[in-house]
Amino acid sequence: MGLARAWSVALFGVDGVVVEIEADVGAGTVKTQLLGLPDAALHESKDRVRAAIRNSDHTWPTQRVTLGLSPAALPKGGAGYDLALASVVLAAANSVPADRLADTVLLGELALDGRLRGVRGVLPALLAARREGLRHAVVPVESLPEASLVEGLTVRGAASLTEVVAWLRGDDTALHPAPPPDAPPPPGSADLADVLGQPEARWALEVAAAGGHHLLLSGPPGTGKTMLAQRLGGLLPPLTTSEALEVTAIHSVAGLLSTEAPLVAAPPFIALHHSASVAALVGGGTGLAKPGSASKAHRGVLFLDEACEFSRTGLDALRTALEEGEVRLARQAGTVRYPARFQLVLATNTCPCAPPKEVDCTCTPRDRRRYQAKLSGPLLDRVDLRVKMRPLIAMNGAELTTPEPTAVVRARVLKARTRAAERWSAHGEPWRTNAEVPGPSLRREFALPRPTTALLDRALSTGSLTGRGADRCIRVAWTLADLAEAPNPTANHVAAALEFRERRSLY
Structure with missing residues (x-):
């Protein structure tokens, strides 16, 4: 022996x-x-x-x-x-x-x-x-x-x-x-043309897709918040080979892969019910922690419908992942790290009773404050785009502007993403979207002229904007410039980015 x-x-x-x-x-x-x-x-x-x-x-x-x-x-x-x-x-x-x-x-x-x-x-x-x-x-x-x-x-x-x-x-x-690799099936997604009206929300969705930004949709029920969120994946480009392997590795550990299509080639779309626990959001379990929805949505979209119904603890657990692009979970058996660079999309009603018209609200001011406080200030500070949805005014499509289909909007998104990737790679940087650019680089290597950022300086001086919020406004301004095919953001782009962050317009 x-x-x-x-x-x-x-x-x-x-x-x-x-x-x-x-x-x-x-x-x-x-x-x-x-x-x-x-x-x-x-x-x-x-x-x-x-x-x-x-x-x-x-x-x-x-x-x-x-x-x-x-x-x-x-x-x-x-x-x-x-x-x-x-x-x-x-x-x-x-x-x-x-x-x-x-x-x-x-x-x-x-x-x-x-x-x-x-x-x-x-x-x-x-x-x-x-x-x-x-x-x-x-x-x-x-x-x-x-x-x-x-x-x-x-x-x-x-x-x-x-x-x-x-x-x-x-x-x-x-x-x-080993069998020869099969071509991944084409991703199936609903078309943006199905969403009636909502021009501001559709524009915010396009900006979010072009720059990789986080998005909050607020408004009465039945206005298309969930429909818009579900169509974000169709605007995103397919994953690169390295990104696909990253995502596939996470889904493999989570046991989500199928033998028919083992490679995750399209950005994942993960939607959670508001009863989800903290472990379901960021990962957990006994022994070495398992990946949560934040990691399963890596390089894709994490959608939280009825966001104000989630526990505040669970929502705030996402803050580190939104900032750093990864989740670190410490347990007795060891510490594990899961990538979690996703786009967060939040959808919420304006109050618990959620009437079609705000004048019909029966909630007390205390109830509204408690409901809205589920989205804490630090969490909202990390959300780049905030949009209030309009109530529908007509069901007859002839009375509304003809909505653009996904293919048309996706072409603009891909063009803007290409401009951003080429700009950052020309400076030797690995970033592929504007949302990934670190704040120090925005302020040093890619600093905008003072007249362009004067509005941000005023907001900072009055305390209505944080330093993190200013960085995120600049990132959105770069995305708006890419969509407009402008070489650099202008003061109008910065003003539009700041308008997206106005919290008082949401409730």
Whole structure:
């Protein structure tokens, strides 16, 4: 008997750490010992692996088996180590050659009869394995479409432990090759032409899409707030290759990927009910925290309908993500980081009773203040565009201006985004939208003339605008200039950006 080594991956958020799995089979009391800070699911894996090996017509060693997972001080959990544990035990017992384990990462959960089940996080795990120089990967067959997204690795799929054993013994036909990647399906989205009226809100939606800005829609029920928010995704450009892999990695960890379309190529649209908890918004759970809706909406849209019905604690939990573009969750088992650079769209009524006409409101002033206070000042300070919706005045489309369809507005949005990306890249900066530009850069490298920002200076001096709000006004002004195809923002663009932030017009 002897010693063997295999490889697997531990995930912390969307960051993977390659784990070396060693097996020692030798003299001593018949016992199986698992070392390396395993959680309950991983600790139970030795019994699953033993049963899977026995039911696959192989023999479990009748000697002492010691399994070590390194780095030893790194907490490890989940059932994704099963396949690597089974393979390394068979190699240490001289039942299979160990040659192919040297540069292969193995992922998958074993059933008691030896079948291989899919696991979450295959994409980020294989990206980490490639980064560490491993050249081959064996994953469950159902995870093969997702695994094939990783270039630079030879990926194979297995349906059972028997197939993996045959491959380790030299049968190159035992495993399933990775399928050619399919083109992602075209994103389906409703058309802006369905929304009647609301010219100010439609313009704000276009500005939000062009610059990546956050948006608040306020007004009576039935005026099209939800319809407009649902059409924002159709105005956004498709994700780049690197962005698509980022988003797909998060959805893989969250278990949201489908085998038919494993690559998330379009900006995600995540809508939450107002009963959602803080953990559902930003992430949480026992052990290492799982991603929340803020991370699932990375590079896309997070829509909170009836925003004033959400808990204030949950809404304020989004503030750090809005500012920094990521969520950091600390738990006893460790701290994980999830990207969360999304566009926030809030929709709310003006008061709890929400009448069609404000004059019919039956709420007391105290009720209105309590309802509106759910959107705290610090949260609203991070929302660039705030629009009050108009009540509908006619159902006959002939009496309204013919609304522009999504395709027309999207063409202007893409043109404005291209101008912004080319401007920032010409200065050697990585930003792709105006909303991503840091405040210090806006004030130094891209400072606007004092006459252009005079209105902002006046608002700052009177205390009606914060420093963060001034930065966000400048970002919106750049977006307005891009939509107007102007080389730089003018005083009129700054004034329009400031008008978008007027809170008193919302209620």
